[in-house]
């Protein structure tokens with residue numbers, strides 16, 4: 001008999017849903033695992049149940065970091081076009097978790113459930129993959145922020161390196177194996193001075209531990225593709241901004257402080273040279289993510305490799321191709337907020353920041369059809385509208 005759509009998504013072995021955790025003593029005293037499956041299982045199954053009929057292109061996607069900025073937007077875009085989506089997020093306190101909870105509410109309203117847990121929890125990952133036949137993983141969970149890496153470097157190793165390996169370890173053992181698209185960073189270009197940055201440029205001079213962990217991930221992706229035949233696509237995001245953004249980023253903090261009449265720190269290079277970024281609007285980034293999922297091909301496993309097949313291993317710049325100075329960013333915000341900023345101009349501290357970023361996106365344009373369409377002014381206008389509304393409700 002042919003399978004119903006939902007049967008091809010949900011693993012058949014999991015028909016019993018326990019409403020309470022088992023009270024039986026743990027089998028092994030050395031390793032006591034807190035199993036949260038009873039909490040999330042029904043919601044996860046609802047989250048992957050398609051709203052209508054499913055097409056041949058239907059994807060079943062696990063989005064890690066789903067309550068994060070990019071994760072929320074990508075989850076919504078996938079759900080809205082009819083894919084099955086489940087989120088995973090550890091709701092850590094790097095910035096106010098209230099914002100993450102609001103994003104979670106937004107997702108829940110649209111039928112996307114976010115499981116609360118860490119990507120380092122392989123037991124949890126195994127249970128999730130045991131419950132749902134994910135075709136794709138959109139891996140966005142990470143410790144972000146360039147400058148915070150000097151304060152807490154081990155959090156970057158934990159989330160960005162150990163967490164990535166834990167996810168890949170689980171994926172490599174599945175059958176069939178999902179294709180994985182994950183967030184790298186423009187920061188891998190480090191101290192490069194050749195502009196604009198192209199994927200083939202050197203990436204062996206990271207200026208921060210954050211950048212070093214993203215670069216390490218690119219090498220780790222290579223090895224899992226080479227040994228286990230996993231399809232892996234790394235996206236080098238360039239300073240992503242927009243509604244529901246990250247409060248630790250300059251545009252967000254500037255907006256907050258300008259409105260409060262507080263000083264903002266504007267970094268400058270030596271001799272007053274302005275610092276610039278290829279600020280990229282979230283909707284453009286989402287298009288890049290979705291296109292990367294759509295073109296990810298298949299993980300072929302060791303079996304496929306033995307047959308001489310190759311799983312895709314790709315890396316793309318997802319930038320805007322038109323860098324602007326931080327000074328220009330502040331000027332736009334002043335106009336939109338109708339308020340003068342109190343600038344405290346300082347020489348850029350040597351804490352991981354780079355002077356300038358600029359993406360060459362020809363590869364992404366060719367392979368993904370990626371073409372950003374939002375300039376900084378338009379994007380910031382949308383951010384400010386969201387921000388003003390959001391703080392009023394807060």
Ligand SMILES: O=C(O)[C@H]1O[C@H](OP(=O)(O)OP(=O)(O)OC[C@H]2O[C@@H](n3ccc(=O)[nH]c3=O)[C@H](O)[C@@H]2O)[C@H](O)[C@@H](O)[C@H]1O
Nearest residue numbers: 144145146185186187237238239249250265266267275353
């Ligand atoms: O592309 C990336 O891969 C990264 O993008 C983002 O990093 P950055 O480009 O550093 O963004 P962001 O902090 O907004 O600073 C923007 C500009 O404002 C300047 N800046 C910053 C703070 C400040 O107080 N003053 C200031 O002038 C600062 O010198 C800089 O020139 C993500 O945070 C990061 O997680 C990663 O994804």
